[in-house]
Amino acid sequence: MTQHFKYFAFISYSSHDIAWGKKLQKKLEGYRMPSTLCSEHGWQRNPIKPEFFAPTDIQPGDLDEELKERLKASRNLIVICSPHSAKSDWVGKEIAFFLIAKVCIFYK
Numbered sequence: 001m002t003q004h005f006k007y008f009a010f011i012s013y014s015s016h017d018i019a020w021g022k023k024l025q026k027k028l029e030g031y032r033m034p035s036t037l038c039s040e041h042g043w044q045r046n047p048i049k050p051e052f053f054a055p056t057d058i059q060p061g062d063l064d065e066e067l068k069e070r071l072k073a074s075r076n077l078i079v080i081c082s083p084h085s086a087k088s089d090w091v092g093k094e095i096a097f098f099l100i101a102k103v104c105i106f107y108k
Contacts, residue, residue, distance in 0.1 A: 003075075009075035011053045012094040014084035021080055025053045028078075051078075071098045 009028070011023040027048040038045045052070045071077070077098040085091045 005072040005075040007049050007050055007052045007070065007075065008048050009076040009078045010071050010094070010098065011078045011080065011099075012085070012091050013053075014082060014088045014091060015078040016084035017080045017082050020082075021053055024080065025051045025077070033042055067094070068097060070102075072101050074098070 005092065011021050011025060029047055030052050031048050032045050033043060033048070035045055037043070052074055054067070054070075071094060077095065079091065079095060
């Protein structure tokens with residue numbers, strides 16, 4: 001069974017690293033895989049997008065339903081690793097939810 005995802009990736013970050021996140025999103029959404037790699041694997045040479053990036057300062061607490069749905073709809077999770085994200089409960093919750101959601105999909 002092939003899973004179809006709305007987003008290529010969900011970018012998880014601390015609010016202190018928002019500039020890195022914006023820069024990463026812009027670079028990824030404009031990047032095209034090398035043509036030789038695409039032809040070897042039969043992939044389309046399209047930009048890697050869309051990426052989900054919430055540039056808002058999210059309040060501490062449980063993940064809200066919208067973010068949970070965005071995490072479920074993402075093929076990959078990209079974590080901007082920094083001292084701030086290492087200390088962020090929110091980033092930890094996004095990682096944990098993403099991993100649990102993917103395990104549940106795998107075992108369905």
